[in-house]
Amino acid sequence: MSQFVEELMQKVREKNPEQKEFHQAVEEVADSLTLVLERYPEYRSEKILERIIEPERVLMFRVPWMNDNHEIQINRGFRIEMNSAIGPYKGGLRFHPSVNLGILKFLAFEQVFKNSLTSLPMGGGKGGSDFDPKGKSRNEVMRFCQSFMSELFRHIGPDTDVPAGDIGVGGREIGFMYGQYKKLRNEFTGVLTGKGLNWGGSLIRPEATGYGATYLAAEMLATRNESLEGKTCLVSGSGNVAQYTVEKVLDLGGKPVTLSDSSGYIYDEKGIDRKKLEFVMELKNVRRGRIEEYAQKYKEAVYTPADPGKNYNPLWDHKAQCAFPSATQNEINKKDAENLLKNGVYVVSEGANMPTVADGVKLFVDKGILYAPGKAANAGGVAVSGLEMSQNSMRLPWTREEVDQRLQMIMKNIHKTCKDTAEKFGTPGNYVNGANIGGFLKVADAMIDQGLV
Numbered sequence: 001m002s003q004f005v006e007e008l009m010q011k012v013r014e015k016n017p018e019q020k021e022f023h024q025a026v027e028e029v030a031d032s033l034t035l036v037l038e039r040y041p042e043y044r045s046e047k048i049l050e051r052i053i054e055p056e057r058v059l060m061f062r063v064p065w066m067n068d069n070h071e072i073q074i075n076r077g078f079r080i081e082m083n084s085a086i087g088p089y090k091g092g093l094r095f096h097p098s099v100n101l102g103i104l105k106f107l108a109f110e111q112v113f114k115n116s117l118t119s120l121p122m123g124g125g126k127g128g129s130d131f132d133p134k135g136k137s138r139n140e141v142m143r144f145c146q147s148f149m150s151e152l153f154r155h156i157g158p159d160t161d162v163p164a165g166d167i168g169v170g171g172r173e174i175g176f177m178y179g180q181y182k183k184l185r186n187e188f189t190g191v192l193t194g195k196g197l198n199w200g201g202s203l204i205r206p207e208a209t210g211y212g213a214t215y216l217a218a219e220m221l222a223t224r225n226e227s228l229e230g231k232t233c234l235v236s237g238s239g240n241v242a243q244y245t246v247e248k249v250l251d252l253g254g255k256p257v258t259l260s261d262s263s264g265y266i267y268d269e270k271g272i273d274r275k276k277l278e279f280v281m282e283l284k285n286v287r288r289g290r291i292e293e294y295a296q297k298y299k300e301a302v303y304t305p306a307d308p309g310k311n312y313n314p315l316w317d318h319k320a321q322c323a324f325p326s327a328t329q330n331e332i333n334k335k336d337a338e339n340l341l342k343n344g345v346y347v348v349s350e351g352a353n354m355p356t357v358a359d360g361v362k363l364f365v366d367k368g369i370l371y372a373p374g375k376a377a378n379a380g381g382v383a384v385s386g387l388e389m390s391q392n393s394m395r396l397p398w399t400r401e402e403v404d405q406r407l408q409m410i411m412k413n414i415h416k417t418c419k420d421t422a423e424k425f426g427t428p429g430n431y432v433n434g435a436n437i438g439g440f441l442k443v444a445d446a447m448i449d450q451g452l453v
């Protein structure tokens, strides 16, 4: 680590104590940027890095709501408006009990670079609440979403800040929040993405993150004249990203064998085929059940409950060639990363944001495997959100094929940017440096152009 990064990190820790995920995200980017700052000292003198780690605005607010037993509940709402140098703030809303300022700041920070990589005009933001939608009735979720939007609406807008979904926020929650925004503002605009198809949503938006992560894996494999055909794939999570990763892996001839939720994971040696995936989608999206039911229905699968006492996750300890972490941050620790390598995995495409701890990332990079960090691999979701914004502005929807083609083109370009940038800065094959530097340059130049604001 350079002296500059060390000093910067010390200040970041002092100024933002307890925000360990934010420290982790900043350190990874700052490390990559050492190469840039040496070559282009103007970024140092303009203090771009020091500016980029400070959110433009942080909103934190009370979200009161009433549960079905008529008891008053209080949650905390957030929106981090991180950087608007290249477009309106853009990034998802997460509803999960673990949500806090540090987690949302790491996500907003990552989002700035990711959005820049898509080459669409979108700044970076992120938000959410410590509300847990799990086990809540539809009415409870609706009341919460309405209360959340009753504050958020005054800070967002189609040209200001355009939130989307993330963990715990899918089509249902976006619908409730959109309804409330429309009522309060008395306008029908593209203020949220991930909307329903018949009220301004885009085809392929639900699929986009999982499809994109799979396209990126295919691009990386193509550099070695290989494809996903016949490859065994470990997938974690069983939500939006995981489901559509499995679907696209199947389309491209791969064999997904795992899925998980926070209670445990299933391993299906025969492979999760389309019929089984259909079952998972109904289980998770309609009945909102647990992944354990998969193994009750399909006897060839084995269910293993999560064991927080274990120092590794057995999901990552199966023979495979590819891994698609698609649940949450830091779900692959150092031991898991070692297990993946030991089991023959040489392609890791991160559907989730920062799912691998820093030591794990280092292992992947040092071993020279095809490793795409989240900000490149899962950018397909926000990219199609950007396409949803375009369609909303034009008031013209594109066909499924049109959106999918654009998504594929964007993922191809992201791959090329990462690969070429890594080479240009003397670290060929290092997609971490490629993504961090590639995402940074455009935002940094825009910040310089726009003066000290």
Ligand code: NDP
Binding pocket: 098, 165, 166, 167, 168, 169, 170, 209, 237, 238, 239, 240, 241, 242, 260, 261, 262, 263, 326, 327, 328, 329, 351, 352, 353, 378, 379, 381, 382
């Ligand atoms: P969903 O809420 O649809 O699914 C999340 C899945 O991950 C669920 O299976 C959930 O299990 C599991 N999970 C969540 N938190 C934990 C945890 N702490 N420990 C173990 N399992 C957990 O979310 P998404 O699929 O949308 O998001 C998954 C990841 O992808 C996140 O990192 C998100 O930031 C990232 N991402 C999502 C995008 C999108 O378009 N949706 C875009 C880019 C990135 P359970 O139900 O038991 O909680």
